[in-house]
Amino acid sequence: MPGRVCASILQRVLTAPVSSQGPQLSLFNYPTQHGQHCHLLSSRINGTAQTWTTSRTSHLSFVGKRSFSTRQDLDFQLSQVQINSILRSNEQSVSVPEFDGRGLCSVRKFESNQLAANSPNEDRRSAVTCLQSKGMLFGVFDGHGGWTCAQAICERLLYYIAVAMMPKHSLEEMDRCVAQGRAVPPILQWYKHHSDYNYRDSAALYIEHLRVFWQELLENEEYSKGMSPPDALDLAFRRLDADISLEAQLPLTNSLLKSTAIQVAFAGSTACVAHVGPDVIHVANAGDCRAVLGVQEEDGSWSALPLSSDHNSQNPSEVQRIRAQHPSSERDTVLADDRLLGMLMPLRAFGDVRFKWSVELQQSVMSSLDSSVDVASLNLYNYVPPSYKSPPYLDVTPEITGHKLRPQDRFLILGSDGLWDELSNHEAVQLVGEHLSGIHLQAPVSQTERKLKLGKLFEVLQKRRARASPALDTNAAPTSSATLWAGTTTASCVRRGWPPCSRSQRTLHVCTGTISLLLSST
Template identity: 25%
Template sequence: MPAAIRTVSAAAAAGLGLSGASYFYYRKQAQPESKEKEIQELEYRDSRPFTLLDPTEIDTRLRSGQIATTVQQKYIKAIYTNRLPSNNPTEDNYSVNTLAGKLFAGVYDGHIGPDCSRLIRKQLPIYVGRELKKEIPKTTNQVQEAITTAFVDLDQDIQQRFYDLFPKNLSRVTEKDVQNATRQHAHPEVAEMHIKEAITGSCACSVYIDGDNVYAANTGDSRVVVVRQEENGTWTGRRLVEEQSPAHPAWRVHMISQHPSNEANNIVQRNRIFGLIAVGGSFGDIMYKVPREYQIKVLPFIPYEIYSTFARYHHRIVVNYRTPPYLQSKPLVSHYKLSKGDRYIILGTDGLWDELSWDNVRSENGDQVAANLMSAWPHKHERNPATHMIREALLYDAVYKNVGQRVPVSNETLEMSKRLTRTPSRRYRDDITVTVIELDMENETPAPKDLLDVGPVMPVEEAEVDQARLAKPPKASWLSGWIWSRL
């Protein structure tokens, strides 16, 4: 006897949702005929209200952030991006630039607020381009070292601008001294922005493409995957660089090894640093990087609007804080040689990968799922592959996290309505940002592509790498605040 599946009608479900009542999904699961076994009915209770959208409204919401970028570069047809907010304002950002004519693209997953990701969206291409321009790299290792240096320098400068606001000798600093650092600043709004950019945080995942050489760099838990079509017609997804996450066993061991053994049990709790932050590398997040004295002498007295973003759990940082920094921006970097069969490079913030492998976001299952989904493009109705990825990820399964279950989607309009309208949205999904680079390995100079219904189309912009650094580098160490506090 086949399994019977029953759902309430879309209209009825929406009515129930709007009234705040429960929405039920019932599944009858048939067991082999036996006197000892009977058909069991599983009930997944989902009491979260939602608004039923029509298909046109769903399309409008999904496509509102899509764009396409054109570039004249060997092996690259076009670059597509879409961003679907969950936070308000969205904390994700992205960039698509050229560095001396070579593509640099990145996605930036912010947290606590959007300020840090907005900053590195603009500055990271500049820092990478500046470093590559210093001495034209000739080897793969030199390119990787230049990218690594750029990531580290940018975060160093974000921190340095924060330290430069406050008195250097913390032994005699008072609450009023810290408050006056912004109140009496020549440009108080600029000083506050520098603090916000240091307090908020962001992951960064990027690719730099020079001919058939792809350099992937990752700080945090976003991901970049190359999608191939093999000669036998099958599709495969391969992660180009690993994630920096406390949930990743190897990275957790690495993080703990950077500190004395007596801290080992406190650094990572519930796959989070101090049980709080779920990334293992980031820009900003200065409360996990400052010298110990700043935790008590400075942070509680920065403008309250900013401090309130982490005040409720600041004590949990302080009680475990012994040998900072606990987060760094130094990325994991890899080199990949493009070859025949490579079709796409997908950059995605963790909001995408959570949807594709939510039971274990560190698993490689999501990489292959991404390849499977891209194998259906452009045969489905989305012309922008980044929008296609977001749509298909949200419809990959109906998720009932409250009972740890996911089941096939039986009503796409109903499921998408739930995914797009439940509030507060951040409780149910993250911001999702996806960039898809479409490749053509058969032609070194792909013909211009006719880009229709993909969102605004714009030519790629060259990053202005001749700009000065955000801050003057300290003479001794990027942890100059630690030195200054002891002067």
């Protein structure tokens, strides 16, 4: 049976860029962006704008711009197979291998999904195992003003965090390898979707600044065993943002590198990163992404425990913090229309140097660009608000939250504001929790069945299980802009028909609307 998808939803789905393979369902897959990155900087893609329209029959044709060939409020007819192909095109599910004690944490598996709200998609996701220290790192990054800053953050931030947690002897060995031209021991085990992209042209610059970072750590006499996760998260956020600002000011001779550095610095991105260790989750948040823990109570019901706060004008403490950093004469202008200087919604973010640099520095950097840099293609915001008097107005200092895992803690959701604009904390937890509990396999127990003796009731339940059909969507990650969830299996799962397990066998299931993962503690 065809499924009805309203035009407003379909329009969001159909914003995914189209490849040149022809009018197939695979066209909705988020493409590999190697060509896109280079062409974005030059404002062209093979000299042709490859876009398309759609009719009621979902016929695709390449045209000069995206549009609907039918009126905006028309319902489109797509089959269930087509709908699920679109919604699952960015789905990912990974079983995390064990690393002989090198990467001990609570993760066994992760799942993720992503549905772009615009094209190109500005959200990013990352998932890694820390090979030189215990734990795993998961991040959701919500870009604005373009995707370039979120892309750089998703590639680099987890390296900065992992390096800060490494013991001194490991950093010394790594530095010797670089100095002698030997292979460097791996720091992270990455889990990537096939469409994930890296700034390959900027890799050498990124590695150079990462090395400067670890060399400064080695010069610190108090640094020996590596930083704790909270300290490493805090330092990594602030240091990477400082490096992004510095790179935009460097006199780079390569015009592509210079264009990329400028674009990354003037764009912006919020970030929410979770470090999951054997017994503790630490969450670092800067911006309006959110982390929510799903807790299963003794009666089987679900409750939501926030592990982060939104950094926007709806948060009174954030409003007070911003106003306290500037003269009282700017009280009414520093936040206008619920936005920073009337322009930016998140009050903490990477990049966004137009809210951090002085006007003189911005003008100096832009005027220093030579003719080989196509400034027009950078899509920069050159407008300076009249109330821009006491920068910086924005920083990326993260809010750190720690939570010791308990038997009732079942999963963690990391999501961008695209998820939380549609679902409350409780609704998101309820959806993931019921998926984990197998609610889709359970029909209500009839009044007659409730009166049966335990043995007969067990036979009825066995028959029901044999008749059950699995859910069409086996990925528990919510289909949203960018989300991440995690959960644990404990003895309380018996209520849902799961086998009990001891504290030492507890598993934590993590997944993101961009990434979803399953964690297992030792």
